[in-house]
Amino acid sequence: MRAGALLLPVLLAACPLPPPAAPVLAWRLVEIDVTGGRELVLDRDEPPPPTARIEVRLSRDWAAVGEVVEADVWIPDSAGARRIEVRPGRPGVRLLGPAEFEVTGTQVVRVRFTCSIAGRGGIVVIVRD
Numbered sequence: 001m002r003a004g005a006l007l008l009p010v011l012l013a014a015c016p017l018p019p020p021a022a023p024v025l026a027w028r029l030v031e032i033d034v035t036g037g038r039e040l041v042l043d044r045d046e047p048p049p050p051t052a053r054i055e056v057r058l059s060r061d062w063a064a065v066g067e068v069v070e071a072d073v074w075i076p077d078s079a080g081a082r083r084i085e086v087r088p089g090r091p092g093v094r095l096l097g098p099a100e101f102e103v104t105g106t107q108v109v110r111v112r113f114t115c116s117i118a119g120r121g122g123i124v125v126i127v128r129d
Contacts, residue, residue, distance in 0.1 A: 053077065054084075054127055065118050068096065073125055074108040084109060085126040092117030 026045035031038050059070040073084060084101045088094065096112040103109060113123055 054125055056125065058122075063115070065115055068112055068114050069122065071111045071113070071123060072108050073111060074106050075103065075127060076106055078103075078105055080104070080129075083128045085128065086111045087124045087126070088113070089124045090119065090121040092119070093122060095123070 027042045028045045029040055030043045031040055054073060054075050057072045060067075063069045073086070075082060075084075081102065081104050084103055086095060086099050086101075093113055093115050096114060101109040111123060115121075
């Protein structure tokens with residue numbers, strides 16, 4: 001996955017994600033030379049790239065097998081051009097229409113999907129720079 005991409009599974013109940021309470025610290029396991037041999041230690045890694053916040057509003061919070069669900073997807077606080085990709089979130093989910101969108105700013109795109117098998121799950125939204 002390219003840097004700057006965000007992967008978000010969307011279930012059939014959508015809520016905006018709150019911003020993280022504290023920055024996420026990344027660590028990596030490295031091997032270093034010490035007296036008498038080598039040792040594994042945790043070393044601070046580069047901070048992860050900032051993530052885009054996306055919002056999804058579903059037309060319904062529950063749907064029967066075969067019913068169509070519409071999802072409005074947008075990136076609040078975005079000023080530039082981005083690409084939004086939508087994929088099925090599990091087997092049995094089928095997209096009804098385009099799966100990739102070029103958006104500018106806070107432009108809203110509508111995705112339609114249905115499920116042929118009962119169960120939780122819906123779509124996965126990927127945002128790319």
